[in-house]
Amino acid sequence: MKWQEVSISTKEENEEQFSIFLNTIAKGVSIEHSVDILKSKTDNFEEKFRLDPKDYPDSDIRILVYFDETYNIDEQINKIREFIEETPLANKEEIEIKTGIIDEMDWENEWKKYFHNFKVGRNFLIVPSWEYADVEIADSDKVIKIDPGMAFGTGDHATTSLCLTFLEDVIKPSDKVIDVGTGSGILAIGAYLLGARNIKATDIDELSLQVSKENFALNDCGEDITVMPADLLKEETENYDVVVANILAHIIGDMIDDAYKLLNDNGRFIASGIIVEKRDEIITHMKAAGFSITDVLEEDGWVAILALKVT
Structure with missing residues (x-):
């Protein structure tokens, strides 16, 4: 299969608005920050990342959006241009859109250019499989080997790293866990390592389910992770001790009540992918459903x- 790639270069402050919109029309969205931005946001940057600046935007961010070959790419680009025109964005006259074609066979090589090992949370070490033999691993490291493929979720985005941090806080060996919208499977692997x-x-996306199985x-x-297609928790009948979901805020909102019903007493709900502007709305909904808010992380x-299920 060939994938149609749309590259959008824009200011960092436009990231949240673009992310919300593009996830409603695209098969996958990836965001590349310039090395200067990454350095400004990451403590001990040189210890955590080994990057070639030539592989990254010279400044600001580049958003990569992917559509499979069944999509009419001209229609999708028109939707993006209409969004830009109708939305208050910073320096919109400087926004640049480019298109290209990626053969699925080339995807692995693309990731090898951009994706390198790094630490996240307290003890997780994310390692692409092609670097595993060359990485120094400490006794305390919980190593997640990952090949992202065409599914997204490598741990380097704040939403995923925040989920992994919460998993470190709550997971017990006796817990029954469901990872909703698993993507590359990184959160389920994190729960296993804990x-x-x-x-x-x-996941609702068959490609994500395939990639997650490969990463498991x-x-x-x-053998310890059951993989199956599902639309959030709508058809779920089992009960869990931990529900974790790294999705977008409006989708989190759609599953709050179901998460409360399916959790055992004192069960925990970890929700990420929420922009700051939606935080209070989601918290209000959680409290109305019966949850007690245990902690909130922001990055x-x-x-x-x-959130904790209280009865």
């Missing part, structure tokens, strides 16, 4: 919420 052995990973096999945890304009 001791959980009864895990379900779901890569991390030797496939780079994104929010993750840890």
